[in-house]
Amino acid sequence: MKTRFTTSARGVPDRRAFSLLEVMVAIGIFFMGTFAILGLVSTSLGNARRLQRPIVDAGLVASELVLTNKLVEGVYTGNLGEFLGKSCQDYSFTYAVEETQTNKLFKVDIILQDDARGHAVVSKLSLLLFRPQSPAGSLDGATTRR
Numbered sequence: 001m002k003t004r005f006t007t008s009a010r011g012v013p014d015r016r017a018f019s020l021l022e023v024m025v026a027i028g029i030f031f032m033g034t035f036a037i038l039g040l041v042s043t044s045l046g047n048a049r050r051l052q053r054p055i056v057d058a059g060l061v062a063s064e065l066v067l068t069n070k071l072v073e074g075v076y077t078g079n080l081g082e083f084l085g086k087s088c089q090d091y092s093f094t095y096a097v098e099e100t101q102t103n104k105l106f107k108v109d110i111i112l113q114d115d116a117r118g119h120a121v122v123s124k125l126s127l128l129l130f131r132p133q134s135p136a137g138s139l140d141g142a143t144t145r146r
Contacts, residue, residue: 056080058110058125061093070134071097071106080112090116099137105130106137 018026064083065071075096081089095110105128112123 056084056088056091056112057123058093058112059123060084061095061110061112062108062125062127065095065108065110065129069131071108071129071131072135073097073099073106073137090114091122092119099139100128102139103130104132104134104137106134 060080060083075094077092077094079089080091080093081087091112092115093110093112095108098107098109099105100107108127108129110123110125110127111121113119114122
């Protein structure tokens, strides 16, 4: 069977179809656009999910400690709901106060945990606080920790 090609007025064969390469390039461009849009949708959904949960970090506990005038060496625990209400009652904190210099300079290590997720550590923070009104610590000659 013979195929007939039509020619244009200039004698060049008139092709009315796309080549395989052109089709593949068009499909590639289509899928790149599709995946870019899906990536944006996925990022938007993740951001919306994060907005629904309260954003907590160890800085919330640190802000409460900064307000105090006296620090006593020891390890302390509590529930974040005490500071922020029911929306944060699933989070617990532990902080350890230790005197690092004899001039009433204290190091505080704070760990914030999510109790709903099996005590997974959410945030950690270490800070130094100078509290001259604090009782004598272990480096200042105190014999027992309080």
